[in-house]
Structure formats: C-alpha cells, structure tokens
Amino acid sequence: MLRQLKGAYVFPAFTSDIAYCPFDYTYSVLPASPIIKSVVVDFDGTIDGDAVAPDDYQFTWFNMDVNYAGTYTITVTGSLGASEQTFDTASFELKLIHPCEVATLTADASIFEVSHPRGPAKNIAWTIDARVTSDIEVGVVCGPIIVEFIKDPDTPEVAIDADVFTDTRTGAPSMSFDIETVDFLKVGTYPMIMRAYYQNYSLVVHTDQFTVTITDPCAPPTWESPLPTLVDQEYILLAAGKTYSVLSDFTSIQIPSFCPMSLDYIAVKDGDTANPDKFASLITFDGTLDSGATDGVFKFEELVDF
Amino acid sequence: MTVTATAGTTLESTVELKFLVTIVDPCSRATFTVNTLVDQTYVLSDPFKDYTYTPFTVDPAYCPVTYSYTAVVKSSGVAADLSTAVTLDGLPDTDAVAPDDWTFRFETANHDLILGYEETYTISLVATTTGVNSNPGTFDLLV
Numbered sequence: 001m002l003r004q005l006k007g008a009y010v011f012p013a014f015t016s017d018i019a020y021c022p023f024d025y026t027y028s029v030l031p032a033s034p035i036i037k038s039v040v041v042d043f044d045g046t047i048d049g050d051a052v053a054p055d056d057y058q059f060t061w062f063n064m065d066v067n068y069a070g071t072y073t074i075t076v077t078g079s080l081g082a083s084e085q086t087f088d089t090a091s092f093e094l095k096l097i098h099p100c101e102v103a104t105l106t107a108d109a110s111i112f113e114v115s116h117p118r119g120p121a122k123n124i125a126w127t128i129d130a131r132v133t134s135d136i137e138v139g140v141v142c143g144p145i146i147v148e149f150i151k152d153p154d155t156p157e158v159a160i161d162a163d164v165f166t167d168t169r170t171g172a173p174s175m176s177f178d179i180e181t182v183d184f185l186k187v188g189t190y191p192m193i194m195r196a197y198y199q200n201y202s203l204v205v206h207t208d209q210f211t212v213t214i215t216d217p218c219a220p221p222t223w224e225s226p227l228p229t230l231v232d233q234e235y236i237l238l239a240a241g242k243t244y245s246v247l248s249d250f251t252s253i254q255i256p257s258f259c260p261m262s263l264d265y266i267a268v269k270d271g272d273t274a275n276p277d278k279f280a281s282l283i284t285f286d287g288t289l290d291s292g293a294t295d296g297v298f299k300f301e302e303l304v305d306f
Numbered sequence: 307m308t309v310t311a312t313a314g315t316t317l318e319s320t321v322e323l324k325f326l327v328t329i330v331d332p333c334s335r336a337t338f339t340v341n342t343l344v345d346q347t348y349v350l351s352d353p354f355k356d357y358t359y360t361p362f363t364v365d366p367a368y369c370p371v372t373y374s375y376t377a378v379v380k381s382s383g384v385a386a387d388l389s390t391a392v393t394l395d396g397l398p399d400t401d402a403v404a405p406d407d408w409t410f411r412f413e414t415a416n417h418d419l420i421l422g423y424e425e426t427y428t429i430s431l432v433a434t435t436t437g438v439n440s441n442p443g444t445f446d447l448l449v
Contacts, residue, residue: 184315220319230309230325236332238366249323250311261313267327268308282329298307300327 001097002069003140006062013047013057014078014088022047023078025057030073036061040068040096045076061094066140069098100142100201104135107147109194109208112177117217118187119256121180127173132196132206143200149177152193152209160192164214179212182258187216218259227253235300247289247296263287263296331436333369338362338433338440345446346412350420354413361398361408362433362440369435372396373408380426380446388427390414391449412447419449 001007014023025045029037040063044054054060059074072094079087108131116122132145149167151158160167164186166178190212197205228249235242251257264287266276278285282301286294307327312320341360348355364371373396377386391414398407405411410429419425427449430442 216315218313218315219317220314222319223321227321227323230323232326232328234328234330236330236335238332246309246323246325250309250321253321254311254313259313260315261311263309263311265307265309283327300329 001099001102002066003064003099003137006060008054008061009059009092009094010055010057011059011076011090011092014090016080016086018080021080023080025076025078027059027074027076030075031070034068034070036063036068036072036096039063041074041094059094061096063096066098066100068096069101071095098201099136099140100198100204103142103198103201103204105145105196105198105204105206106133106135107131107194107196107206107208108133109192109210112192112194112210112212114179115213115215116179117215117256118181118183119217119258121178123168124177124179126175126177128175128196129173131194142198142204144198146197146199148195150193150195152191161186161190164190165192165212179214181214184216184218187214189213217256221259221261222255224253224255233298233300238302241299241301243297243299245297250296261289263289265298332366333436334438336369336435336438337365338438339365340433340441340443343431343443343445345448346410347448348412350415350417350449354411356405356409356411357445358406358409359431359443359445362443364433364435364440371398371433371435373431373433375410375429375431376442377427377429377447380428386427388419388429388447390416391419392429392447412449425449 027043027045029041041059041061042054043059044052044056047056049056073091074094075089075091077087077089111124111126114122114124128145128147132147134142134145136142149160149165151160163183164179164181168176168178191209192212193207193209195205195207230246230249231244233242233244246263250261250263254261265278265285267279267283268276269279284299284301286292286297289295308322308324310320310322312318340362343359344357346355346357362371373394375392375394377388377392378384379386391412393405393411393413395403395405395407395409400407427447428444429447430444432442433440
C-alpha cells in the first residue's frame with residue numbers, strides 16, 4: 001500500500017540445466033505509465049550478494065504519491081550467457097493500493113439514539129466531521145464522505161419514515177436530523193442505520209445502528225398546576241338561557257394540549273351528595289370536544305320546577 | 307357542579323374542577339310599584355265599611371303576593387293595634403270569606419279607638435313575595 005512501509009518480494013530464482021551459469025535478471029512493467037520502475041519499485045537482479053538494498057532477487061516498493069495506485073504486471077526476464085540469447089520470463093502482479101481503498105471509517109450514530117414524544121419537534125444538529133471518523137492519514141484526500149439514513153432492518157433498503165423524520169441538509173456542513181409527528185399511529189420504535197462511505201470508494205463503508213423511540217405523551221397526559229378556578233354562576237329561572245364555557249380552563253392545563261379529551265359533569269343540589277344528578281332539564285352541556293362551537297359550554301335555561 | 311375532564315390515549319388521566327351554580331327564584335328579586343291609596347273615613351255607628359285598594363304592581367307579574375298592614379296613631383306616631391276593628395284580606399285567593407281580596411273591612415263598635423270624637427290612624431300597607439317586601443303604601447283612616 002502506498003504511503004505505508006516499504007513492501008518487498010523475493011522472487012524464486014530461475015533455474016537452468018547448467019547450474020553454474022549465472023542468471024542476469026531484468027524486469028519490465030505494464031502499463032508503462034505512470035512509470036513506477038525505479039520510481040516506486042526497486043529491484044536487484046544482479047546476483048552479487050552486494051550490501052546495497054534491495055537484496056538479490058528482491059523487489060521492493062515504496063512511494064508517498066497515491067497517484068501511483070493501480071495494478072501493474074511485472075515481468076521478470078532471466079538471461080543466461082554473455083549474449084543473453086537464452087532467457088526466460090515470469091510475471092507477477094503488483095497492486096499498489098491507494099490508502100483510501102482500505103481506509104476504515106467509523107460512524108457514530110449515538111446522538112440520534114433518542115426518545116422523543118410526539119408533538120413537539122426535535123432537531124438534532126450534526127456534522128459529518130463529528131459523526132464519522134477515518135483512519136486515513138492527514139494529507140491523503142479520499143474525497144467526500146457520504147452519510148445516509150436508512151430504515152433498519154428492512155431488506156431491500158427502505159427510506160426512513162418521512163412522516164416522522166426529515167434529513168435536512170440545506171445548511172451543510174451543519175445538518176439537522178429532525179423528528180416531529182403528532183400522529184398517534186406513529187408512536188413506537190424506529191430502528192435505523194446511519195451509513196457512511198467514501199463517495200469515491202464505496203466499498204469503504206461503515207454503518208451504525210440507532211433507534212428513535214416516539215413516545216406518547218398522551219398516555220396519559222398531565223395537568224398543569226395550579227388548577228384554574230371556575231367562576232361560580234347564577235341563573236335566574238325563566239330568564240334567557242345563560243351559557244358558561246369551561247373549555248379553555250381544561251385545555252389550558254392539559255400537557256400536551258393536543259391529547260384527546262372529553263368532559264362530563266355531575267351536580268349536587270343543596271349538599272345532597274347522596275343524589276348527584278345532571279339536572280338535564282335545566283342544564284345542557286357539550287362535553288364532546290369535536291371542534292364545535294358549543295364544546296365545553298354549559299347552558300342553563302328555564303326550568304320552573306327546579 | 308363538578309366538571310371532570312378525561313384525557314389520554316392508551317392511558318387516561320382525569321382532573322376535576324368545581325363551580326357553584328345558584329338557581330335563583332325570580333320572585334326573590336321582584337320589584338313593586340306601589341299604587342296610591344285613598345284615605346278612608348269610618349263612622350263607628352256604621353255596620354262596616356270596605357275599602358278595596360288597587361293591588362300593587364309586581365314584576366315579575368307571576369310572583370305570588372300577600373299583603374299586610376300596620377297602623378299608627380297619626381298624631382303621635384304610636385303604633386296602634388286595630389286588629390279588632392280592621393280586617394284585611396291580603397291573600398288574593400278569591401275565597402268566599404269576607405272581605406274580598408285586596409279589601410280592608412272596617413268594622414267595630416269599640417269607642418276606645420277614639421279619644422274624643424274622632425281619631426286618625428295612618429295605615430301602612432306592604433306587599434310581600436318570596437321574602438321581598440314592597441315599600442309601604444299609606445292611607446289615613448279617620449274613625
């Protein structure tokens with residue numbers, strides 16, 4: 001691998017039927033461009049036991065320039081005799097690996113592991129730099145890192161639920177993973193995967209699983225304290241009907257306010273707690289909160305015999 | 307009144323708020339218009355004398371009204387008991403018992419009612435409905 005420690009390969013010596021004849025080894029490289037011979041690759045084909053590296057029969061390779069990445073065919077030619085009319089060849093492939101091809105990405109999706117109630121929005125700010133790290137050394141440019149969110153563990157891959165999640169990239173490099181739904185049916189857990197890979201080296205990929213849990217704040221809702229005080233009412237019999245709305249008194253204290261709610265009432269006359277009653281002939285009340293005009297409204301109207 | 311809100315989805319919670327409703331009898335807030343009463347003269351030797359006054363006007367008109375009276379000696383302002391001499395039917399029930407409804411009957415031979423030849427009493431008539439009294443209407447009774 002380029003930019004790494006020097007690599008070496010000692011090829012097996014050629015043999016001939018005249019054992020004492022020394023071989024002289026040369027080599028050629030295809031493709032010829034870029035030139036790696038003597039630039040990236042060194043070779044000692046002179047079998048002289050000298051102390052100069054590389055050793056006899058040995059190929060070595062090293063270069064800091066990643067542009068030499070590629071697969072090369074190195075053909076070794078072993079020649080015998082002064083005229084070198086007798087020779088043979090052997091080839092091997094040398095793959096100079098770009099460091100980015102074997103880089104290791106590490107994606108960390110832990111900040112997306114959240115539990116969030118339906119209703120309000122949650123915006124998780126993130127950047128690729130903060131979420132994805134690479135072991136590639138400084139100075140080696142591998143190109144952009146792509147980060148995707150996908151639903152897990154579906155196969156084939158399914159996009160994240162767009163009704164709940166929004167992957168906002170408009171402010172890149174500062175991005176936002178947005179969670180928002182008021183839909184009761186969306187309550188549940190959402191296992192997902194954050195997948196990071198180099199755009200130019202798609203095999204260099206790393207995924208990290210995370211789960212978003214949408215909770216239901218309406219199971220049950222809470223009530224804000226202190227409770228409001230309802231206003232005492234007075235109705236003069238036979239007078240025109242009098243109305244009194246208690247809707248806002250209840251909706252204003254419900255947390256969260258969008259939870260389904262119904263209202264009901266009971267009345268006790270003159271302290272007669274043993275006989276609670278609705279006194280329906282005098283009192284009408286709309287406790288079904290269906291966005292109607294009379295939701296939560298009491299009406300007191302004409303009852304001579306009350 | 308206790309109003310209960312029940313809210314929630316798979317689990318519910320409730321909260322109660324209370325308020326008081328007072329249902330008011332409209333007659334407890336009735337108002338009266340006092341009609342002018344006419345001064346009367348009763349001679350002790352007469353068998354009796356009836357005075358039918360115009361009933362006071364009450365609003366609301368359907369409120370039941372009863373009448374009562376008090377008397378004072380006009381010259382001194384001292385309360386006088388005329389129960390043996392004056393009968394009032396202040397209950398408008400169209401009963402057959404004399405006097406008629408809304409009618410005073412002056413009937414007595416008791417000369418103690420007068421110190422000399424005559425005495426004047428001021429009679430105050432008050433209408434009442436459901437605990438509400440009218441202002442008094444007054445007339446003089448010369449005996």
